[in-house]
């Protein structure tokens with residue numbers, strides 16, 4: 471069971487009537503990294519974050535989608551990687567969907583209390 475990202479922005483894990491993890495977006499970007507690089511996962515998601523920031527600047531809606539590895543670990547996935555010329559030893563990490571928003575954006579969520587703890591230097595030593 472998942473938890474809602476927000477009440478007015480249900481994700482596929484919360485709402486069984488949503489049939490595509492890409493939410494019908496007209497454009498889906500895939501972020502690949504070398505499989506052997508230790509920081510491939512954080513690098514890919516930093517890249518995705520930069521992509522969604524750039525998309526917002528351009529007036530596009532976007533969503534970062536996880537589980538690139540599982541999505542491409544299929545016959546079709548391997549076939550597509552070959553067709554697209556993805557080098558051997560590279561792996562899909564995540565996706566960024568892009569499109570124009572239909573309707574309104576979800577309302578901003580309230581910040582949760584107690585999620586940031588500031589440790590003063592004298593508490594460490």
Ligand SMILES: Cc1cc2nc3c(=O)[nH]c(=O)nc-3n(C[C@H](O)[C@H](O)[C@H](O)COP(=O)(O)O)c2cc1C
Nearest residue numbers: 475476479481482491515533534535536537576579
């Ligand atoms: C690392 C990461 C992975 C995410 N993976 C998914 C995903 O698989 N499916 C999805 O619908 N949204 C995914 N999202 C988007 C989040 O669900 C959410 O919409 C986005 O982070 C905005 O959150 P906020 O409303 O708290 O600002 C992901 C976001 C991040 C940062």
